Amino acid sequence: MQYEGLESSPNIFYTGATTNQQIVPAVSWLLQNKGKKFFLLGSDYVFPRTANKIIKEQLKAEGGTLIAEEYTPLGHTDYNTIISKIKKEKPDVVFNTLNGDSNVAFFKQLKDAGITSKDLTTLSVSVAEEEIRGIGASVLEGHYAAWNYFQTTDTPENKKFVEAYKAKYGKDRVTDDPIEAGYFGVYLWAEAVKKAGSFEVDKVKEAAKGIEWNAPGGKVKIDGENQHVYKTVRIGEVQADGQFKEVWNSGQPVKPDPFLKTYPWGAEVTKK
Template identity: 80%
Template structure:
């Protein structure tokens, strides 16, 4: 009897331990995206038919001069992933983000992109901000046949089969903003930018546009990313007496420039600036007092009046805090995750070629309004918006294009840009 009782007890104990082990495994596999904030082992292939998860890369500058802008993009992409996972995931799989820091260093972006594709075997990557970071990553994605979703407005003149561009191209931000200024009587432009590919190419386009419209570029100045002393340039601005400063500075250089501009006694009432890399997040970092009345050109603001945006802003603040703000690049990053999901589900596969083919013509009601993927160049149709910075740090829309604008990255529809629009 004792032996029989012992045997029964042993069987019961083993059964209980197996049940507990199985429960523990289920809890781990079904954990949400927000708990997967660091790289994990590649035990489950993202493109395999089996397994519970699919890995995606998140690659932004979480340190260095660009962190002021890029951290919030990471946050919005993670929120999209969390929402999608809560709704059942993609093709029955939970999305597992593998997060890397580009550290505001372009070779590091290329290195981390290679790691994500080669070692982590991610299905796609959401990342970048500066064009320098994108240009560094582009050959890696083309070589390894990966897929990058790039969320920030840029200078155009590019279209890679391995990149989806969910931020504005030139005819969806820069060109219409210059036209807006010309209509307001601004004829003398002072061009100020950071010294890398986006500002230099953008200003090359602006100069051609101004020359064709009978306006004038009276000065053009560049500083290195992270530059903090603008006293000399502000003196040049005072001497040149422009109608407007067109600002393509990026990162925390904007903090120094606008604070020193105000210290020099220059407000928006004295001299208008138009910025294409300052959104709500940067306004918060610089201080609204330094920016009141200045203009910005984007495709989305926290104040954009759509039902989807009201829900988006509410959810973002609930997720990250009531003091957080939303902005154009982070909305484009959020939109990118949902567009990828839609393309994957239409393709019925995570394979890059199938996702690209399925993406053509996909529409989605984003917080900024309806967006559509252009199958010819993998950019998206976007509504253009000009806004004015307010004392509370929010941006009031002054003008919009009325409907989404078809992306024209090579400016083929503009006669004055014929010498600029070479490319395939």
């Protein structure tokens, strides 16, 4: 899975995005394309809390404004009060770090309140193709998400991957970012084992540095310093068929920076 960054364990290889491969570029894109006034909405646990701590420093540095910051318990399903606040505050963007069933409730209640993607830009970092199936494409159409992979990503590897996935699990099933990250992780490990000529953990770990593989979402590479993976960043708009139309990508795989050392404002996050 993608996660909130600020971590690097010698015992973990991170195939999901860290902060500078999802959240930070998404905020920059929103500021440049959708507006400066942000409403932060998240579930009350470590990922949204940490993500929003990072976003607040980024907004200060890049000219954005924090309108409100709201958290609800995991599994929360009544968003009418928060939606009333969104109507009152009139943000340009809702940056959504809700998780699980809360997304179903929030987006359905947003639509019931007469607010569509034409009225309000939302960008989510935990809503992928599988979640769209559960919530409904008609509810989410026009809203945005940031990931490193979409089922619609145009690579030869992805065409084969999607066909094989549907052949095995059913034509109505969808792939998504966490599925792709779990998939290519096995292949990166296999390449490291081949290079090491051994299954011994320490030998495989050493051999893994710099390993590259053409994943369905594009080329990935293991960073030898922090055991995260170089990944291309993508922003997509939900379509009526439940798939994403890619509206922006980083052009090349982004070096993972879990502690935000390459950002002038990153030190403000890590010292708190």
